[in-house]
Amino acid sequence: LAASTAALAQDAYPSKPVTILVPAAAGGPSDTVARLVAEAMGADLGQQVLIENVGGAGGSLGAGQVAKAEPDGYSLLLYHVGVSTFGALYPDLTYNPGEAFDSVGLVTDVPMTLVGRKDLEPADVGSLMTWLKGEGAGATFGTAGTGAVSDLCGRLLIEATGIELTVVPYKGTGPAMTDLVGGQIDLMCDQTTNTAGQIEGQQIKPYAVTTKEPISIFPQIPTLASSGLADFEITAWHAIWAPKGTPEPIRLRLSAALQKALKDPKLIERFANLGTVPVTDEMATPAAMDERFQSEIVRWGKLLAAKN
Numbered sequence: 001l002a003a004s005t006a007a008l009a010q011d012a013y014p015s016k017p018v019t020i021l022v023p024a025a026a027g028g029p030s031d032t033v034a035r036l037v038a039e040a041m042g043a044d045l046g047q048q049v050l051i052e053n054v055g056g057a058g059g060s061l062g063a064g065q066v067a068k069a070e071p072d073g074y075s076l077l078l079y080h081v082g083v084s085t086f087g088a089l090y091p092d093l094t095y096n097p098g099e100a101f102d103s104v105g106l107v108t109d110v111p112m113t114l115v116g117r118k119d120l121e122p123a124d125v126g127s128l129m130t131w132l133k134g135e136g137a138g139a140t141f142g143t144a145g146t147g148a149v150s151d152l153c154g155r156l157l158i159e160a161t162g163i164e165l166t167v168v169p170y171k172g173t174g175p176a177m178t179d180l181v182g183g184q185i186d187l188m189c190d191q192t193t194n195t196a197g198q199i200e201g202q203q204i205k206p207y208a209v210t211t212k213e214p215i216s217i218f219p220q221i222p223t224l225a226s227s228g229l230a231d232f233e234i235t236a237w238h239a240i241w242a243p244k245g246t247p248e249p250i251r252l253r254l255s256a257a258l259q260k261a262l263k264d265p266k267l268i269e270r271f272a273n274l275g276t277v278p279v280t281d282e283m284a285t286p287a288a289m290d291e292r293f294q295s296e297i298v299r300w301g302k303l304l305a306a307k308n
């Protein structure tokens, strides 16, 4: 009887609104991606897809909430590469990120930008690095907390250059951006989904992009790789996680809705204006995401262990 009740529940899925938890503040880059995806997925699922923001501790708090939620397809997590670093960065975490989730699918891979407050003295990335090694040493650097991708970018920068930064953690880079625009902090390394509008509006100063190649919305911004940091590369791949034990038919239904959402012309246009593109159908699947997530846990585990 229990098995047939579970099967019935899956057939009827979703019979009520689905909640996607974003483990960062509203108005930030993960929230922006999640809201666009949720609206389009909701249209295909025939149910509302609601967003809940639970920021703090780089996203590890909110992710923990989903890790412990009922695995029934109604509680999901949308976040990014950061989830693959929590195990290495938070030894006392009450869940094991590599084992606490089932995958739904990848969403997008967002380039990042090293940006400063608009009146920051150095004019380009070369003079920024010189400044940071001298008079600007210890400049304030806004992040969304340990394990957020803004924090990971800062760690890579510190490692690659030996500069000193004073890290200022927020509950998301949405609020950090408000302070950068207001001149309360000096620098951030954040996703184009949060910086594109402010760069275009000349509210902040762009120094470099973190991708191997320049990006099409800002071809004039140099890459860090071409600015003396030969192998520097970090992007924020986003994905949707479900609590471990979420039945496969439900995850496949969600993956199908995600694939459809990622073809929505409105979403594609909005993504393009924010400097990103949706992944292909093949990548928006549990199998492709599993592979990426598990290999990233290994990669970041090594990288962070080497640095600690």
Ligand code: MLT
Pocket (backbone or CB within 6 Å): 024, 025, 028, 029, 030, 031, 080, 082, 143, 144, 147, 148, 149, 150, 151, 171, 172, 173, 174, 190
């Ligand atoms: C956010 O939405 O605030 C970001 O994704 C946080 C980050 O990882 O930098």
